[in-house]
Amino acid sequence: MAEHPHADLIRRGYDAFSRGDMDALRGMMTGDCTHHVPGSHPLSGDFKGLDAITDMYGRLFSETAGTMRVELRRVFVDGRGHAVAMHRSTADRKGRHLEEDGCIVFRIVGDKITDLDECVRDMDVSNDFWS
Template sequence: MSEHPDAALVRRGYEAFNSGDLETLGSLLTADAIHHVPGDNPLSGHHKGRQAVLDLYRAFGEETGGTMRVELLSVLVDGRGHAMAFHITRADRADRGIEIHHGLFFTIVGGKISDIDQCTQDIDEENTFWG
């Protein structure tokens, strides 16, 4: 049984993220894509537009000295333009490290990602790490 195209799209995004391939990531996003990051820290907020989303991903890399990696655990799709992905994020920043579970809810339009809502296992730990 072949993988659903929306699941394959999400997996390609994770592979590109882990390899730092912003060009491929950009090709997977709509021009008006939004990534919503929860919390109360410098990276929280609504990152609107392909370039703003890519700038967020660039900041993840810069702030962690390139140590951030995500281990994809599973991808679920509904066949109607939605996908959910669950992963473990590992990163180091200054004198702190983090290993935390995240979930991303994707909206997919025309074979591209248009919206990403991020959830975290522990919002306080997340704020401390990025704060």
């Protein structure tokens, strides 16, 4: 049985992110897409539009000197424009190491991502690492 197109979109997105391919990611999102990052650290907040989102992704890589890695674990879809991706993130920054489980809830219209709501297992760990 073939994978649902929304699950395939999310897998391709994680692959593009892992390769640092911002052009591919831009092609998977609507122009007014928003990525919501939880927490109270400098990289948290609502990033609206392709430039804001890809700039934030670039900061993730630059702040971690390229050590940021995200391993996609699972993708769940509902067939109605929602997907949930579970992942494991690792990174090193300023002498600290991050190893964290998280997920992103995606909203998809047609074949494009319109919204990403990120969740982390431990908000304090995330805030400490990125602050």
